[in-house]
Amino acid sequence: MKTPLILAIIVILHFTCFSQGSESKTHYIGEKFGGGIIFYLDGSGLHGLISRSFDEVRTGCWGPPGKTGASFMNEGARNTKIIAAFIKNNVYSDCPRPAACMCDTSTYGGFHDWYLPSINELKQVYDNQQVIGNFLASDYCSSTESNSKDCWNIHFKPNQIIIFHYKKYSEYFVRCIRKF
Secondary structure: OHHHHHHHHHHHHHHHHHHHOOOOOOOOOOOEEOOEEEEEEOOOOOOEEEEOOOOOOOOEEOOOOOOOOOOOOOOHHHHHHHHHHHHHHOOOOOOOOEHHHHHHOOOHHHOOOOEOOOHHHHHHHHHOHHHHOOOOOOEEEEEEEOOOOEEEEEEOOOOOOEEEEEEOOOOEEOOOEEEO
16 A cells, blocks of 8 residues: 555656746747847747847947958857957957957846847847837947958848948947847
């Protein structure tokens, strides 16, 4: 009689312990979560991208001229790390506030994984600017390098997107994002 009772208790404890962590909350576009606003979700609704709800306090340049290899169109986090390492090894006085470094060192909301979006991620930010809010009709920097002197950017203007590449040392608005 003791064996079935013990077995039942083990099954109940196993179910209780392992089922509590397996329930996951699905999210929605526009939800305030993880230090910002969700602007992209994958098909599961459990993972996506978050944008800060405001620009960095200052504008920043992309960084010093030179080929960094940060040319990934969809991997802003990877580009940001490449740019930050390049800047660490190539001091450039004309760019005192590199955009990638602003995001890479941000601890906003207690999160340490902010990064400068790639050009395709920035395009998603642009497409959801009404949901995220607080954008200026101005040029926003991506982490995607175009060549040794230029980087890809988007001019945020209501109902008209302008994607272009321009000088790395120019001043751009900076909007950091993170994955969850």
